[in-house]
Every structure is written in structure tokens, then in C-alpha cells.
Amino acid sequence: MKKYNDTTYAILGILTTDCRSGYEIKQFIDNSLNHFWKISYGQIYPTLKRLEEEGLATIQATSQEGKPDRKEYFLTAKGKEILKDWLEKPLKQLPVERNEVLLKLFFGNHQTEEQTIRLLEDYKQKLEKIYQTYEGIEAGIASHNNNQSDAKYWLFTLDYGKRTTAAAMEWCDTTLKEI
């Protein structure tokens, strides 16, 4: 069994929706899972190519009126099987999430208090913006009546983002008081 990375599985999963071309996949990611899984064109196109080479997807070139040609990808039975296997597999060990703020704060003793305060306030502002982004995507999913059963799970992922971001903002407040 060949090994694939999670980004490949993400693309495999997206191909089960109505996204069929590299360009569409990129758009879908930017609108829906950008908050926990970014993928660039530099990864998408080579990955799609590999999916076809290894029999997980078939290509169908389509010409459109008024737009350039596209390559549409369709999952094969093997492709679906491999996606299903991944979904069933238990989670890997949780990765360490690197955090520039914590790294700088860790050396707070070598800084002035003003610097540390600025650092935390800067961070809090950035968190607030992210929180608003989450709310925006959430509203988009709720109104834009996509497939209702898909939407349920998408909203779960946004709730996760909102909750952990809110916790981080509260931490900023508490820490600012305790410096």
C-alpha cells in the first residue's frame, strides 16, 4: 500500500463534492476549510496528477463556452476505498502547534513590560479578526443553502475555531493583567 499525506486525503475528500478541477478545488478550500487546512496550487496540481497516475482518479478534459478548458477529475472505486480507509484510521499523535507569540513571550524576561504588552495586544487584535472571519464563513454556510447534511459538519469545524480562539483571547486579557 502506497502512503499518502493528509493533504492528498483532503483533495480526495473534496473530489467527492462537486469540485472537479484544480482551480475549483482551490476555491473550495479558500472558502470552506481555509481556517484549518490551507493548500496551494503548487500542491494541488502535482497531487491531482499523481492521483491519476496511481489510479485513484480519472481525468476528463472538458471545454466550456466563454472559459478556458478544464480538466475534470473523478474518483475511481480505488480512490473512494482509500479515502474511506483513511477516514476509519485512528488519529495520529497530535502535532505541536508552533506559536510565535508564545515563543516571544517565553523570553519575556529579556524584554520591557511595554514590549510584552504590545505583543499581547497585537495578538489579541489578530485573534479578533480571525474570529470575525469565522463568523463570516459561518453566516455564509448557514444562508447559502448548500447540502444541509454537509453544512452540519462544516459548522462543527467553525465552532471549534471560534471556541479555541475565544479561549486564546481570554488568555490575552488575563495575562495582560498579570504581567
Added chain:
Amino acid sequence: MKKYNDTTYAILGILTTDCRSGYEIKQFIDNSLNHFWKISYGQIYPTLKRLEEEGLATIQATSQEGKPDRKEYFLTAKGKEILKDWLEKPLKQLPVERNEVLLKLFFGNHQTEEQTIRLLEDYKQKLEKIYQTYEGIEAGIASHNNNQSDAKYWLFTLDYGKRTTAAAMEWCDTTLKEI
């Protein structure tokens, strides 16, 4: 001005403490900042080499009784300056933290409910273990009377970990009820 990555700054920062050799730096990381910044030997040694080459640190070989020789690194004025500059620099854009759980949950519609429940319970268990690790490190710092003023900032970083992890655990509970 040459550019350095955050891992290099982390090592620069650690060299301001009493850690002087690659081996000691690795131990320090594993005990203190492993929860938000992991670094392997494969990065430490080449980075230290580069620090010396570019005049940010000096090397001093020392022989110890009963132990192999070590190379001790000391920050130069230039090294300290570059660390200070980084500490003052505003934060970069917050990176997207990839999350395998959210990625799988996102495709929850293609899974059975039992599978999704298992996924979330598995995640919650892993979060609990991490939370306990944080508490362990915290207790270690509190008791082990290191430099008290350093400890303050170290505890802040642990508080961050505990709060965001707690929020994630609560999310698991809520989501499990709403599936």
C-alpha cells in the same frame, strides 16, 4: 541583513539562559517549550554551526571529567542585537494550524455516526493526556525554583496551552451531543 527563521531565534533565546551546548539546548526544549515549539537535533546542530559562521555566537570547546567533550556556545553582541530586533518585530500573520480531526470531521457526511463519535472520543482522550502533560510541566516549573522572573513567563505559556485545550475538550462534548 540576513534572515533567520523562528527556530533560529528560539535557539538564540535559549543561549541567553545557561544552556550552552547543542545537547543541553535539546534537553531544555524538551522540558520547557516542547508544548509549543519542538526542535530536533537535525536542526539544532546545523543552526549552531551557522550562528558561529555568521558571528552571532562564539564556540568554546570544554572537556569535562567523566563526560565527553562539549562545545559551548556564547552569544556575541551581534547575536544579542539580532535576538532583540526579533523580539521587537511585530507578529507575522497567524499561521493556519492544520487539524486532522477537523479535516476528517469535515467529511463526516461520508461516514457513519459511530465513526464520527469514535473520532471525537479519540480526540478528547488525546486532549486530556496533553492537558495532564501541561499540568505536569507546570508543577515542575513551580516547584523547581528556577529563576523566578523567568518562571512567570513560562507559566503564561502553559496557561495558554491549558485554556485552549480545555476549550477544545468542551467542543468535543458539545459536538458529541449534536451529531
Added chain:
DNA sequence: ACGGTCATGTAACTCGTTACATGATTTC
């Protein structure tokens, strides 16, 4: 003629992990 969007793709580069190689010394 220009900018925007649609569309596909690659090459160079950075970052990081893993596995390996080496070897001293200490303890059981």
C-alpha cells in the same frame, strides 16, 4: 489596450524529521 478572472502547471527554495554514524564514559 488593460485589468480581472479562469485555468494549468513547474522550479527553486526553505523547513523540518528521521535515520544513521560515531564514540566516550558510567553503571549494573
Added chain:
DNA sequence: GAAATCATGTAACGAGTTACATGACCGT
């Protein structure tokens, strides 16, 4: 003499971003 710890290092590999190249079509 074997295992554990101390100590330094490199080579191969994988993952991912960025910048670039190319080109069609649309509206103004």
C-alpha cells in the same frame, strides 16, 4: 560486556510556499 547516558553531527527525504510561465476570454 551490555545498556544507558552524554555528546556531535550528516544525508536523505518529504512537505509546502513562492514566484514564475503561459494563455484564453471578458468587460470597459
